[in-house]
Amino acid sequence: MEAVASKRATAMPTTTKLPATQPGLRLPASSPFDVRRVPGFYGWVIWILSTLGFLFSVPGQTMGMGVFTDSFIEAFGLTRTQLSSAYFFGTLGSALLLTWAGRQFDRHGARTLLVLSSLTLGAVLLVISVLGNIIDWATDSPVLGLSLSPTVIGFVLILLCYFGVRFSGQGVLTSASRNVLLVWFDRRRGLVSGIRGVFVSLGFSLAPLGLAMLIDRFGWQGALWLQAAVLIGGYALLALFFIRDNPESCGLQADGAAPSADAPAPRYTAANGTLRDAQRSPLFWIYALGLSTHALFGTAVTFHVVDVFAEAGRSRADAFGYFFPAAVVSTSVNLLASTLVDARSLKPFLLTMLGGFVLGALGLLLLDQSLGYWLLVVGFGLGGGLWGVLSNLANIRFFGSLHLGEISGFNTAISVFASAIGPVAFSLTRDTWGSYHGAVLCCLVANLVLLGFAILVKHPDHNRLSPQQPG
Numbered sequence: 001m002e003a004v005a006s007k008r009a010t011a012m013p014t015t016t017k018l019p020a021t022q023p024g025l026r027l028p029a030s031s032p033f034d035v036r037r038v039p040g041f042y043g044w045v046i047w048i049l050s051t052l053g054f055l056f057s058v059p060g061q062t063m064g065m066g067v068f069t070d071s072f073i074e075a076f077g078l079t080r081t082q083l084s085s086a087y088f089f090g091t092l093g094s095a096l097l098l099t100w101a102g103r104q105f106d107r108h109g110a111r112t113l114l115v116l117s118s119l120t121l122g123a124v125l126l127v128i129s130v131l132g133n134i135i136d137w138a139t140d141s142p143v144l145g146l147s148l149s150p151t152v153i154g155f156v157l158i159l160l161c162y163f164g165v166r167f168s169g170q171g172v173l174t175s176a177s178r179n180v181l182l183v184w185f186d187r188r189r190g191l192v193s194g195i196r197g198v199f200v201s202l203g204f205s206l207a208p209l210g211l212a213m214l215i216d217r218f219g220w221q222g223a224l225w226l227q228a229a230v231l232i233g234g235y236a237l238l239a240l241f242f243i244r245d246n247p248e249s250c251g252l253q254a255d256g257a258a259p260s261a262d263a264p265a266p267r268y269t270a271a272n273g274t275l276r277d278a279q280r281s282p283l284f285w286i287y288a289l290g291l292s293t294h295a296l297f298g299t300a301v302t303f304h305v306v307d308v309f310a311e312a313g314r315s316r317a318d319a320f321g322y323f324f325p326a327a328v329v330s331t332s333v334n335l336l337a338s339t340l341v342d343a344r345s346l347k348p349f350l351l352t353m354l355g356g357f358v359l360g361a362l363g364l365l366l367l368d369q370s371l372g373y374w375l376l377v378v379g380f381g382l383g384g385g386l387w388g389v390l391s392n393l394a395n396i397r398f399f400g401s402l403h404l405g406e407i408s409g410f411n412t413a414i415s416v417f418a419s420a421i422g423p424v425a426f427s428l429t430r431d432t433w434g435s436y437h438g439a440v441l442c443c444l445v446a447n448l449v450l451l452g453f454a455i456l457v458k459h460p461d462h463n464r465l466s467p468q469q470p471g
Contacts, residue, residue, distance in 0.1 A: 026109045029249040032241060041256030042244065043184035047196060049243050053114055053177030054200040056235045058207045059227045060121055060169010062299040062419060063323075065162070067211040069303060071220035075132045076154040080307070084427035086155050087303065090162025091170075091420030095413045098171045099275070102409015105172075106402075109245035110180035115236050117172035122231035124164035129224040131157055166416065175412050179404055182396050183246045186254040187342070190393055194338015197388035198331045205327025208305070209320045272402035275410055278395070286457045287394045288411050290350055290450055292418035293357060294387045297443045298380065300422030301364065308426075308436055312367035322377065329381025330388075337389045346394060347459050349386050354451040356383030361444035365437060 029035070035042040058064040065087070073083055105113055127134075134157060139150045185192045214223040244250050278284040301308055309319035337349055359379030366372025395408050429439040 025107075025112055026245060026249075027111050027240075029244050035244055035250045036252065042250065042252065043181075043192075043247065043254075043256060045242055046181055046184045046244065047192060049114075049238060050177045050181040051196045051199050052235060052238065053118075053173055053180075054196070055203045056118060056231055057121070057169045057173040057177065058204065058211075059125055059224075059231070060165040060167075060171075060173065061204065061207075062170075062302045062423070063204055063208050064169075064211065064227075065165065066303040066305060067208050067215065068220055068223075070306065071215065072158065075220070076135060076158055077150055078154055078158070080304075081424070081427045081431055082151070082155055083158065084303070084424040086159040087162050088420045088424035090159045090164075091166045091416055093163045094167035094171050095416035095420060097167060098175070098413035098416060099406060099410040101167070101172050102175065102405040102407070102412070105176055105179060105405030105409065110176045111239060111243040111245055113172055113176040114180070114239040114243055117168045117176065118231045118236040118239060120168040121165060121173060122228040122236070124161055124168065125224045125228040125231070127164075128158075128161045129221045129228075131161065170419070171412060171416060175405070175408055178392060179408055180243065180245070182392065182404065183401055184254060188255060189396070190341040190389065191338050193392040194334055194341070194389060197334040197338065197385070197392070201330040201334050201385060201388055202327050205323045205330060208302070208323050212320055272400035273398075273407070274403050275406045278399050278407045278410070281398070282457055283398055283459065284395075284407075284411075286450070286454050287346075287350065287390065288414050290354055290454060291387060291391050291394075291411070292415040293354070293443070293447055293450060294383060295415040296418035296422040296425075297357060297361070297447075298384065298422075299419040300426040300439065300443075301380075303423035304426055304430075304436070307430070308364070309367070311430075311436060312372075314367070314373075322373070325377045326381040326384070329378055330385040333382050333385030334388050337386055341389055341393065345459050346390060346397065347454070347457075349390055350454050351451065353383045353386035353390060354447055354454055356380070356386065357447045358444060358451065359383075361440055361447060364440045365444075 035045070038045065069080075069083060072078070073080060076083075078086070101113075131154075135150055135154045138153045138157075139148070181193060181196065182189060211223060214226060218226065247254055305319045305322070306316050309315070309322070341349060356379045359375050360383060361379070363372045363375030363377070363379055367376060395411060396404055399407055425442075426436050426439045430436050432438075
């Protein structure tokens with residue numbers, strides 16, 4: 001492990017003497033049943049619900065919205081740049097509220113937020129499905145007294161809808177699903193998160209193809225209705241009945257350990273740091289920026305995937321087909337890394353992730369060649385698989401769990417802000433220079449710079465296993 005570079009870079013955050021959970025609108029842990037009566041460790045039930053939460057957030061993720069891009073352009077009378085700009089401002093608005101949402105997680109718990117976010121996401125999808133009718137009504141209605149064009153009305157309304165799906169889906173539903181599992185496991189946290197990541201990576205990677213098939217079969221509106229029904233009538237009820245905020249509230253211990261003084265000590269010894277502690281740490285920023293580069297780059301490519309492949313002379317089928325081999329690489333890397341990460345420093349995984357994104361950028365520049373296609377598959381698959389590992393573990397390992405919601409919310413806000421920039425930056429580059437290559441080159445340089453800084457950043461000694469907990 002690396003030595004401590006400086007007190008400021010690696011100082012442990014001061015332990016904050018606060019109650020284990022903050023008061024809020026938490027549902028009783030004993031309702032509707034006592035989880036201690038469930039055979040086996042209840043953390044595995046949380047694992048199932050956490051995994052489903054990620055998968056059901058797809059409508060709020062770029063791969064979920066990106067498949068509808070061309071349908072929205074036609075239905076709402078917007079250009080590609082106008083739609084990308086609406087996506088940018090909607091996502092940006094979401095990013096500004098995610099730190100606040102993280103505080104609500106710390107206060108009210110995962111159960112409440114998972115129920116509310118899934119209901120909200122489903123409701124917004126229903127609104128989008130009838131947005132064309134709303135635009136027509138708002139344009140022709142004498143009641144409103146507006147003299148705005150359908151384009152302006154459509155832009156404002158889809159912007160608000162993008163805000164809704166991004167905040168509730170990519171923001172709250174994803175973050176709450178991630179964080180609730182982390183507090184139920186400690187010594188096997190990386191492995192358990194990695195097993196979840198296999199299913200999530202595979203689901204995310206196959207989602208564009210699956211949604212494209214739904215659109216072909218039921219139309220874009222029917223595809224939205226089906227997703228809304230699953231969220232409102234399915235996952236919201238599952239979360240309400242089966243999610244529990246943490247093991248302590250149920251009279252249990254993390255990892256299923258016996259509630260006694262002889263229970264194994266935590267594998268890592270990070271004190272519970274505040275958001276301010278995290279913001280003062282260079283370690284936080286290199287991980288936050290490293291993770292957000294995936295959000296910017298990956299979101300841009302996914303949002304414009306059909307057009308990006310068309311520029312390289314490749315078909316729509318090639319564009320959606322790319323996600324499957326990338327999913328195979330991503331899930332394989334995620335599972336392998338997850339079996340190793342609990343006993344190791346996170347730094348090698350960070351460096352490899354950034355290196356993968358560099359390979360992916362080179363692949364995009366050479367996408368008209370077979371070599372470029374496979375560089376894209378391997379690079380983005382490698383980077384995406386490790387992104388799943390690091391996004392789960394970095395904050396709780398370095399800063400503890402007491403303020404995990406707020407810290408991870410701020411981290412997610414940075415990533416969501418980056419994801420807002422990506423699609424519109426690629427679209428403007430395409431409009432201005434007739435190609436996406438300028439934006440790809442910028443991403444390539446940014447990843448190389450981050451890789452250089454990541455090599456220099458030292459990791460603190462508390463990242464090592466304690467002497468009594470051998471590898």
